[in-house]
Amino acid sequence: MYTPVQLFSKYCITNNILEQIRCVSQLFFPQFSSDKYKVKRHDFSTVRTTDIDYFKSILGKDRILTDDQDVAPYNIDWIKNCRGNSQLVLKPSCTEEVSKILSYCNEKRLAVCPQGGNTGVVGGSVPVFDEIILNLSLMDKITSFDDLSGALVCEAGCILENLDKFAREHNMIMPLDLGAKGTCHIGGNVSTNAGGLRLLRYGNLHGSVLGIEAVKADGSVINCLKSLRKDNTGYHLKHLFIGSEGTLGVVTKVAIHCPVMPKAVTLGYFGVENFENILYLYSNAKSSLGEILSAFEMADCNSISHTVNNLKLQNPLAEYPFYVILETHGSDEIHDQEKLTRYLSTQMKNGLIVDGIVTAEPSKMQSIWTIRENIAAAGLVGTYLYAYDVSLPQKHYYEIIPKLRERLNSKVKMVCGFGHIGDGNIHINIIVPEFSEEVYSLIEPFIFEEVSKLNGSISAEHGVGFRKPQYLHYSKDPSALQLMRDIKQLMDPNGILNPYKVLP
Ligand SMILES: Cc1cc2nc3c(=O)[nH]c(=O)nc-3n(C[C@H](O)[C@H](O)[C@H](O)COP(=O)(O)OP(=O)(O)OC[C@H]3O[C@@H](n4cnc5c(N)ncnc54)[C@H](O)[C@@H]3O)c2cc1C
Structure with a gap:
């Protein structure tokens, strides 16, 4: 019998810590969400042999999973909090297939759970009961890239890190970056309106997504796939799909604006005595570093020590009550590093920073980011x-x-x-x-x-996913909640898309 940590080392055959955790997680089966959170199944149909035969006629038999063992990992979310009981995973490879599947499911009242990289942490990406899992991972092609405007058009199943590598080959970057980048899909990012580490600099997806193609519950394809920065021609429909967590439609293609790759990247990692000092540091960073500030992250001592100890990583600083990671994206390495070093020495003189390092060396920067990005995994x-x-x-x-x-x-x-x-x-x-x-x-x-x-x-x-709908009233006014319900009714009158999620 192995302990969890032994299992972790035994099964960790990849270098991606996130994938390692997922791999080990799948050896532990959490309780079914319906039992754990006491939910009642809605009145949907159950999948029958005739339904599977129909899906085979669209996808062939290789892109349909029905075997319990094959389906199991798609039923469990990344943090092992939620588990569904789906018997069927469908893997379409183009918009037309998504359209045919949804049109059929809508007619037969079969519920569907859209799934990207399954890194979501609010239970939205896995079924609650026996919803059909519509996994987008085979829709992973880049359709076009405009070197001048930075507009990238791709299918929803492209992995974020792969898109970033592609953009970097063209001297650009993706406008978002998150710890799950090696596994999450751009379609999942858009559907959750993912934020991440550099939202401070590059803004959120409501700003950088230029266009979307999505399939509604009845199978109709909504083409809003423009690549323009400006397009004020009526309602901005793409925003309905950004952050709606698969409840209004399945995102099949995305056009996104890629900013220019910074010529110089510098990272500061600081030890801080108390939280108040972090606020002063942030305020001073905004005024001293101005336009080159690209990330300002904090972590308390518990977060960092638990991560380095549990994942056997190296903390380059001693133990402090708080830590700050500050990053700059600029165009002149010497200038940026000078600015950051001056910032560090002033803040040390003020006593706001107790200890710190500034580096522009990629491997050193990466090892600091690795600690930050794996706090959740640890x-x-x-x-x-x-x-x-x-x-x-x-x-x-x-x-x-x-x-x-x-x-x-x-x-x-x-x-x-x-x-x-x-x-x-x-x-x-x-x-x-x-x-x-x-x-x-x-x-x-x-x-x-x-x-x-x-x-x-x-x-x-x-996002809200499966875990937070009952608490939505803490953040949304009743009038806004009613409008959300009205929009859902309009887009998905039979409620087949990601039921039990988002709406209370
Ligand atoms: C280590 C780690 C770090 C993370 N860091 C961040 C972070 O910094 N910032 C952040 O915002 N999130 C973060 N997350 C959460 C998660 O990675 C994001 O929510 C991500 O955008 C989910 O993408 P995904 O492809 O994995 O989507 P999934 O988890 O598969 O799905 C998420 C939701 O989107 C829906 N969905 C997925 N694809 C589609 C589609 N094509 N069409 C319609 N609906 C779809 C699903 O039904 C579900 O409701 C982190 C997660 C992990 C594990």
Whole structure:
């Protein structure tokens, strides 16, 4: 019998930590979501042999999974929080196939769960009951790229990291970057309105997505795939699909604006004594570094020490209560490095930074990012993770962490706070040996009530998915919720697209 950590080393045959965690996660089967969260199945049809025969007529038998073992990994989400009981995975390779599948499912009242890279952390990407999993991974072609405007057009199943590599060959980059980049799809990114590490500099997807092609629940294809920066011709329909988490349509193609690749990238990694100092550092970074500031991230001591210890990584700094990762994207390495070094020495003189390094060496920068990007993954090795992602006004950003520590006390192993402080987005990881109803009821709805009192949002960038619809009223006015329901009714009157998700 192996311990989780032994299993981790035994099965870790790739260098991508995220893939390693996924690989080991699949050896542990979490409880079915319907039992764990006590949900009742809606009145959808169940898949029959005649349905499978129809799907075979469209996809052939190689792009249909029905065997229990083959289907199992598609039923479990990345953080092992949710598990569905689908018996069928369909893998279309073009828009026309998606259209035929949805048209059929709509007619037969078969529920569908669209799935990209399955890195979502709110349970939106896996079924709750026996919904058909529509996995987009075979739709992974780049259709066109315009060197002058930076407009990239591709299919929804392209992996974010592959798109970034492609863009870099053309001296451009993708406008978003996140820890899951080696696995998540651009279609999943768009459907969740993913934020990530550099939103501070390059903005969110409502700004950088130029166009979308999507298939509605009835199979009709909506073509809004323009590659223009400006297009004020009526309603901006593409925005309906950005962040709607597969409940309004299946995104099949995306046109996105790629910014120019920075000539110089510099990274600072600092140890800080208290949270207040982080706020001063952020404010000073905005004024001293101005237009070259591309990321400003924070993590508390629990987040960093748990990650380096659990994943056997090297922390280049000693232990401090807080850490800051600050990145610049500019056009002159010497100038940018000078600016950052001057910033560091001033902040050290002020006593805001206790210890720190500045580097432009790619391998050193990568090893610092590796720690930051794997904080979430570290919480999964041999433990159970309650993961939250909220937005708060920056001055109240960290208040929730001591409150949770006091409330949960010895009932949990650790409460970690880290995130994109430049965007007011904190991630809260609560680590326990295994799922406990008692701990769960102490966290929810408390955490959302606290966020609401401070005028925050219950979801900053991960979405609502399956895990948060019942708490949506903490962040959305009843009038806005009603409009959401009306839009859903218009786009998907039979409710077949990702049921039990987003809408309360
Ligand atoms: C280590 C790690 C780090 C992360 N860091 C960040 C971060 O910094 N910022 C951030 O925002 N998120 C982050 N995430 C969360 C996750 O990676 C993002 O939400 C990502 O955008 C999901 O993409 P995906 O392809 O994996 O989508 P999935 O997880 O497969 O699906 C997510 C949702 O989108 C829907 N969907 C997927 N594809 C389509 C499609 N083609 N059409 C319609 N609906 C679709 C699904 O039904 C589901 O509701 C992180 C996750 C991990 C594991």
